[in-house]
Amino acid sequence: MSYIFVSCTADNVAAMASTGYEAARRLEAGNPKGGGGSRTAHGHGHGRTAHNMSSSSLRKKSDLSLLSKVRCGLLRTILTNLQEIFLGTKLFILFPAVPLAIAANYLHFGRAWLFALSLLGLTPLAERVSFLTEQIAYYTGPTVGGLLNATCGNATELIIALFALHRGKIEVVKCSLVGSILSNLLLVLGSSLFLGGIANLHKEQSFDRKQADVNTGLLLLGALCHILLLAFDHAVSSGEQAADVAPRLWLSRACSIVMLLAYVAYLFFQLKTHRQLYESEEEEDDDNDDAVAQDEAVIGFPSALAWLLGMTAVIAILSEYVVATIEAASDSWGISVSFISIILLPIVGNAAEHAGAIIFAFKNKLDITLGVSLGSATQISMFVVPLSVIVAWIMGIKMDLDLELLETGSLIMAILITAFTLQDGTSHYLKGLVPLLCYLAIGACFFVSKSPANQINDVNAGVLTT
Amino acid sequence: MASRGYEAARIMEAGNLKGGGGGLGKEVHHGHGRTAHNMSSSSLRKKSDLSLVSKVRCSPLRALLANLQEIFLGTKLFVLFPAVPLAIVANYYHFGRAWLFALSLLGLTPLAERVSFLTEQIAFYTGPTVGGLLNATCGNATELIIALFALHQGKIEVVKCSLVGSVLSNLLLVLGSSLFLGGLANLHKEQLYDRKQADVNTGLLLLGALCHILLLMFRYAVNTGEQVVDAAPTLALSRACSMIMLLAYVAYLFFQLKTHRQLFESQEEDGDDDDDVVSEDEPVIGFASALLWLVGMTAVIALLSEYVVGTIEAASDSWGISVSFISIILLPIVGNAAEHAGAIIFAFKNKLDITLGVSLGSATQISMFVVPLSVIVAWIMGIKMDLDLKLLETSSLIMAILVIAFTLQDGTSHYLKGLVPLLCYLAIGACFFVFDSQTGEYNSFYPLFLLHNLASLHQKMHVDSDLNGITDQNNGIDAGGLTTTAAVTKAY
Numbered sequence: 036m037s038y039i040f041v042s043c044t045a046d047n048v049a050a051m052a053s054t055g056y057e058a059a060r061r062l063e064a065g066n067p068k069g070g071g072g073s074r075t076a077h078g079h080g081h082g083r084t085a086h087n088m089s090s091s092s093l094r095k096k097s098d099l100s101l102l103s104k105v106r107c108g109l110l111r112t113i114l115t116n117l118q119e120i121f122l123g124t125k126l127f128i129l130f131p132a133v134p135l136a137i138a139a140n141y142l143h144f145g146r147a148w149l150f151a152l153s154l155l156g157l158t159p160l161a162e163r164v165s166f167l168t169e170q171i172a173y174y175t176g177p178t179v180g181g182l183l184n185a186t187c188g189n190a191t192e193l194i195i196a197l198f199a200l201h202r203g204k205i206e207v208v209k210c211s212l213v214g215s216i217l218s219n220l221l222l223v224l225g226s227s228l229f230l231g232g233i234a235n236l237h238k239e240q241s242f243d244r245k246q247a248d249v250n251t252g253l254l255l256l257g258a259l260c261h262i263l264l265l266a267f268d269h270a271v272s273s274g275e276q277a278a279d280v281a282p283r284l285w286l287s288r289a290c291s292i293v294m295l296l297a298y299v300a301y302l303f304f305q306l307k308t309h310r311q312l313y314e315s316e317e318e319e320d321d322d323n324d325d326a327v328a329q330d331e332a333v334i335g336f337p338s339a340l341a342w343l344l345g346m347t348a349v350i351a352i353l354s355e356y357v358v359a360t361i362e363a364a365s366d367s368w369g370i371s372v373s374f375i376s377i378i379l380l381p382i383v384g385n386a387a388e389h390a391g392a393i394i395f396a397f398k399n400k401l402d403i404t405l406g407v408s409l410g411s412a413t414q415i416s417m418f419v420v421p422l423s424v425i426v427a428w429i430m431g432i433k434m435d436l437d438l439e440l441l442e443t444g445s446l447i448m449a450i451l452i453t454a455f456t457l458q459d460g461t462s463h464y465l466k467g468l469v470p471l472l473c474y475l476a477i478g479a480c481f482f483v484s485k486s487p488a489n490q491i492n493d494v495n496a497g498v499l500t501t
Numbered sequence: 502m503a504s505r506g507y508e509a510a511r512i513m514e515a516g517n518l519k520g521g522g523g524g525l526g527k528e529v530h531h532g533h534g535r536t537a538h539n540m541s542s543s544s545l546r547k548k549s550d551l552s553l554v555s556k557v558r559c560s561p562l563r564a565l566l567a568n569l570q571e572i573f574l575g576t577k578l579f580v581l582f583p584a585v586p587l588a589i590v591a592n593y594y595h596f597g598r599a600w601l602f603a604l605s606l607l608g609l610t611p612l613a614e615r616v617s618f619l620t621e622q623i624a625f626y627t628g629p630t631v632g633g634l635l636n637a638t639c640g641n642a643t644e645l646i647i648a649l650f651a652l653h654q655g656k657i658e659v660v661k662c663s664l665v666g667s668v669l670s671n672l673l674l675v676l677g678s679s680l681f682l683g684g685l686a687n688l689h690k691e692q693l694y695d696r697k698q699a700d701v702n703t704g705l706l707l708l709g710a711l712c713h714i715l716l717l718m719f720r721y722a723v724n725t726g727e728q729v730v731d732a733a734p735t736l737a738l739s740r741a742c743s744m745i746m747l748l749a750y751v752a753y754l755f756f757q758l759k760t761h762r763q764l765f766e767s768q769e770e771d772g773d774d775d776d777d778v779v780s781e782d783e784p785v786i787g788f789a790s791a792l793l794w795l796v797g798m799t800a801v802i803a804l805l806s807e808y809v810v811g812t813i814e815a816a817s818d819s820w821g822i823s824v825s826f827i828s829i830i831l832l833p834i835v836g837n838a839a840e841h842a843g844a845i846i847f848a849f850k851n852k853l854d855i856t857l858g859v860s861l862g863s864a865t866q867i868s869m870f871v872v873p874l875s876v877i878v879a880w881i882m883g884i885k886m887d888l889d890l891k892l893l894e895t896s897s898l899i900m901a902i903l904v905i906a907f908t909l910q911d912g913t914s915h916y917l918k919g920l921v922p923l924l925c926y927l928a929i930g931a932c933f934f935v936f937d938s939q940t941g942e943y944n945s946f947y948p949l950f951l952l953h954n955l956a957s958l959h960q961k962m963h964v965d966s967d968l969n970g971i972t973d974q975n976n977g978i979d980a981g982g983l984t985t986t987a988a989v990t991k992a993y
Contacts, residue, residue: 244911245911245913248907248908248910248911248918249917249918251907252904252907252908252917252918252921253921255900255903255904255907255921256904256921256924256925256928258900259897259900259904259925259928259929260928262896262900263893263896263897263928263929263932266892266893266896266897267893267932267935267936269892270891270892270893270936282935282936285935286931286932286935286936289928289931290928290931293924293927293928293931294924296924297920297921297924300917300920301917304915304916304917308688308916309915309917451903454907458907458910458911
């Protein structure tokens with residue numbers, strides 16, 4: 036197996052030879068074209084999951100030629116650090132949205148503008164958090180790194196959910212989480228398989244179905260819990276019981292604990308006992324220009340940690356803006372809150388992962404694509420959703436697992452379609468087009484059924500029942 | 502003991518097993534219709550030590566004692582046998598009815614296992630096909646007899662709930678725990694099974710699920726909310742679907758016993774475990790004797806089943822859990838205990854084909870044979886039983902079948918594949934614990950709600966001290982969960 040390396044030109048190599056990063060990178064550049072095999076163990080020892088690999092496709096090589104001209108050593112280090120953090124991704128053009136959003140809050144721009152800017156700002160931040168998690172994983176070893184990745188992989192969804200809970204907007208939480216699962220399963224996976232299929236029209240596209248099976252099984256467990264809650268609601272015969280939420284809450288909390296148990300077992304399975312199923316494919320050394328994968332960390336551990344905390348704080352701020360202004364944006368744009376939560380929020384939130392998945396599908400590395408999309412869906416379904424219920428329990432908010440009929444039905448069908456699509460271990464573009472069209476249909480359905488005229492105190496229902 | 506017939510056969514067996522597992526031994530084994538079910542139950546047998554009996558000088562007495570020892574002490578579950586006479590005593594001496602229920606349940610477990618053993622013995626004499634048929638019919642004798650008695654007493658909901666619970670327990674609990682424990686025990690080995698067998702069973706289960714869904718949707722489509730649905734079309738549809746399901750079952754038997762036998766040949770053990778599995782190539786009791794014992798044990802099973810069905814409401818009131826929870830969760834767990842243990846043991850030995858044969862085969866049998874047979878028998882008895890399970894049971898059933906179908910579709914296994922169905926069963930169990938399917942209302946398990954509202958607990962205590970008197974009075978009345986639930990909801 037070989038690695039992607041930064042393609043440094045000869046003069047750059049000479050100029051950069053003095054700094055530590057350069058030395059490491061030159062070492063990398065010297066080795067790959069020859070000895071792939073022995074480095075395998077080394078590479079895998081850094082817990083490079085599919086998620087990390089996918090995000091790495093959006094990295095850019097940092098051109099440090101300018102910086103090397105700065106004479107002060109400390110300043111150069113800081114600037115290098117900053118350049119690595121901020122300019123190390125192709126999404127850096129979206130970074131200005133972050134300060135603009137903060138400015139919009141204090142200068143009282145239109146609230147719809149605040150919403151849009153916050154959403155845009157969240158995208159590069161989510162990608163950077165993933166990068167920082169990967170850097171930290173170099174220092175902490177594969178297991179903790181894998182755990183960190185598993186937890187922070189969907190940090191944005193988690194933080195948005197917690198803020199919405201805090202404000203009592205339970206429907207927004209449920210809708211955004213369901214929308215995230217649907218988006219990962221149908222949109223990300225579908226578009227990746229579709230575009231990858233067209234790009235590799237005459238090649239064989241295969242992937243390891245064992246990994247897909249594990250994820251599908253867990254998603255079915257989550258779907259079962261939602262169906263039980265839904266049927267529970269409908270099965271109660273007398274009308275007076277409808278207001279009695281205690282048994283429904285108890286069942287939701289029991290099911291949440293079951294789901295978290297399953298997630299812990301899944302982590303144990305993935306990181307300890309059946310690691311070999313999940314070793315990510317290393318890319319061939321043919322695409323130096325659009326992916327950067329280093330075997331060494333490029334920033335120090337305390338630096339990475341500090342940046343991670345800082346970025347998470349900024350994500351928190353932007354998430355708070357998003358959650359607070361969602362109704363205003365809904366009114367201003369004329370679409371319902373549910374539609375924004377189910378369709379718009381997840382699309383923007385998943386944009387970085389989405390791009391990465393498509394890129395790897397183009398390269399016919401479907402294991403990574405599946406690892407990203409299915410893994411994200413499993414994480415949200417088995418970890419973020421039950422965690423929200425448990426956190427709501429602690430906060431004294433009555434959140435349950437009961438999604439509406441439409442969401443539950445869409446979720447079941449999405450899981451079934453994905454399961455059937457992936458069950459034979461091969462792929463072609465029609466296998467991607469079908470989930471994509473399903474997503475379009477579901478989007479159309481939510482667009483029409485959840486129009487503002489039909490909105491039956493969607494958002495306020497959360498506040499009323501508390 | 503070389504002179505005794507049984508011993509001679511067994512020594513020959515012991516000699517054969519260790520040596521010729523391949524050629525001749527296999528042919529002989531297969532010729533006796535040893536299904537996965539028989540193999541699994543055989544894991545609970547013990548070899549009988551006949552040294553004591555051989556000292557008895559009178560020959561017929563010796564034969565009789567040997568016979569008795571084989572029947573009663575030939576299983577590891579013999580410790581539960583005293584429950585049988587205790588249950589009969591409890592009935593006549595009027596112990597608490599909940600005690601009668603518990604003892605009858607405990608007594609049913611070893612009896613079910615012995616019936617399986619006797620069926621296998623008879624199969625030696627009748628040949629593989631009839632033996633297979635016998636096994637297919639008597640394999641779930643307990644569930645069948647309980648269902649028929651409950652029908653007879655008009656407790657249609659108990660019938661439906663216990664049969665659905667049996668299917669769920671086989672699919673999720675037995676299979677899940679076997680795959681989970683087997684996966685943990687064989688962590689670094691490859692665990693394979695033949696997926697063709699699993700596919701056949703899954704297909705049939707889906708057919709059964711389709712029939713239940715059709716009935717459910719039929720009822721919803723017809724019922725506009727203001728008028729009560731007319732029972733006649735639902736009944737007619739149920740009976741038609743039952744005949745279709747029985748047709749499918751007959752075809753399945755033909756497939757399994759005649760045309761595609763080779764798919765279902767059970768894996769033979771490699772002669773390495775004489776101490777915990779006894780598999781004989783010769784029957785150990787005579788044909789007449791086996792038949793007599795079979796009839797006798799079935800009669801005792803019928804007796805205990807009648808006690809179970811008769812006392813289920815009393816047990817429910819006395820233990821504070823709903824009848825539907827007992828029918829769906831408790832009854833099947835106890836009823837399947839012997840099969841369950843066998844399936845886990847074979848999963849430990851990495852013989853997953855046998856595990857699947859037991860659990861999936863049982864589920865298919867109940868879904869495709871016992872359920873439609875109950876409908877037909879009810880038709881003959883003039884009782885209006887249909888295939889319409891309630892929404893919660895039907896959706897649990899569908900999801901269980903889907904989860905299992907996806908789990909088993911690739912022919913390999915690991916512990917996570919067992920953990921997921923197991924957790925599904927926990928979720929379903931939690932759901933039925935809270936919800937009384939029979940009355941359609943929440944379960945009056947008051948402590949649950951207390952756990953829930955710790956903050957307002959103190960306030961509630963004052964309100965409830967007035968209501969507790971009413972609640973206790975109502976418990977004596979056999980009114981299901983209705984009145985007690987009303988008292989609970991008043992507290993809110």
